[in-house]
Amino acid sequence: MAKATEAGSVFDVAIAGGGYVGLSLALALKKGDALMKVVVIDPKPMEILGKDPRASAIAAAAGLMLEQLGVWSQIKDQAQPINEMIVTDSKLRDVVRPVFLTFGGETPDGEPFAHMMPNGAMLPALYEAARDLGVEFAAPDSASTFRSTPDQVRVELASGKAITTKLLVAADGVRSKLRDLAGIRTNHWDYGQSGIVTTVKHERPHNGRAEEHFLPAGPFAILPLTGNRSSLVWTERTDDAKRLVESDEFTFELELERRFGHHLGKLELDGARNAYPLGLTLARDFIKPRFALAGDAAHGIHPIAGQGLNMGFKDAAALAEVLVEARRLGQDVGSFDVLERYQRWRRFDAFQMGVVTDVLNRLFSNDNDILRAARSFGLGVVDRMPGLKSKFIKEAAGFAGPAPKLLSGEPI
Structure with a gap:
């Protein structure tokens, strides 16, 4: 156990969840205010983060954020730029899958709109940078329960220890226990689908497509x-x-070959296969x-939109920017x-993306x-409208709407 739970220690922010959200938030807070006291609580040892076999699509704006946080230069050589994207719509038995929509992979400044990044590279880099900043x-x-008073929050841990903090942030996933304990209700429905995630090797190069x-x-x-190699997100x-x-x-x-096709040659599994249930969950309050x-x-x-x-x-x-600026004003x-x-900034955007997906x-x-x-x-019409396609690229790159400073490549 880290010294975080020593008696008498009071934190400004305690974050439950040591994934990419919790770690990037902790790092952003310390980058913005070196004197802020931040602790991250997570049920797994941080040392195993490098064993995560999955990969994630990092939008261009998120890449700017990681650069501001000082980790992008360390991991960029392990990232694969997405140079092109194609969209097809067909039945499984169709021999030919017509391409209805194509996107170039560049934003107006010439940078790829996204990179594919191994989680096993990104998560340890975030952890090490956060740890090095204090x-x-x-x-x-793990946080088992908490009790708020007008001035602070007391967080009881599964180990029997406790943390006192001015703010508790729950970044503990879609089945958040802390969200339920806080009495925040959700709108949820199950799609009856699961996403199969795995990695494959193939004979021919993908050329970043x-x-x-x-x-x-x-x-699919x-x-x-x-x-x-390619990462698959296969919905069934x-x-x-x-x-x-x-x-x-x-x-x-x-079954994989029936869906993947033969355009990249012989396929071979290159990792474990896992399935995750898919649904829509939107918290009524943030x-x-x-x-x-x-x-x-x-x-x-x-x-479906990779967002x-x-x-x-x-x-x-957004939360880091709000909290750091509040501290500067003595709040x-x-x-x-x-x-x-923070809620005004993020809740409508999240609701809108939830509806779109x-x-x-x-x-x-x-x-x-x-x-x-x-x-x-509809796809054919979009493919013939450069202005509309540019708007979609901007959205996919993370540049749509009022962006936090970090996502615009600026320090807080």
Whole structure:
């Protein structure tokens, strides 16, 4: 246990959750105010972060944030730029999948709109940078309950120790225990789908091209990694996903090849396969007195647009900016007036993205010929409108709407 739980220690901010949201928030707070006392609580040892086999799409704006936080230069050589994206819409049995929509991979300043980054590189870099700046860690441990008073929050840990803080931030995932303890209600529905995540090797180079194939069961995304490798986010109905993940390797690869195609040559699994249930979860409130939600604890969305991680980074950047500026004005970082600024900034954006991903998933995850014809027409129209495509690229790059300073490449 880190010295974070020593008797008498009072923190400005305690963050429950040591994933990319919690770590980037902690690092941003210390970058903005070196005197701020910050602790991160997480049930897993921080030393195992490098073993995370997954990969994430880092939007250009998030890359600017990581650069401001001092970690992008350390990990950029492990990132694969997305140079192009294509979108198809077909039935699984179709031999030919017409390309209805193509995107160039560059923003107006010539930078890729996104990179694919291994979590096993990004998470340890965030942790080490936060630790080096003086962020303290209570790990492995977890927040079991908390009690707020007008001036502070007492957080009881599973280990039996306790932390006192001015503000508690729950960045503990879509099934947030702390969100429930705070009495924050959610709007939630299950899609009856699961996302299969794995990595494959292939014979031919992908040339930085990402592909999104809309199939009746849900989107099948091929996302380029360094070398002749790609990360897959494969949506299936939950029962089918469970069957595929539990099947033998031959059966799994056969079903994979039917969806992936042969354009990159022979395929070979290059990692574990896991399935995650998909749904939409939107918190009705992002704050309570001396309490705030961030990341998936505030909004869990469908991966169809690849924006879940980048919304989490936006939460971290916005909350850090609000808290650091409040400290500079001599305000209490846990006061409701300060936290309300964060909620006004982020809640509508999260709701809007949740609705967009929900509509897209319902529109494309079906086998209705009438809807397919309408979709194909709509995608074709978008493909012929450079201005509209540029708007989509800007959204995917994370530059749409009022951006926090870190996401614009500026220090807080």
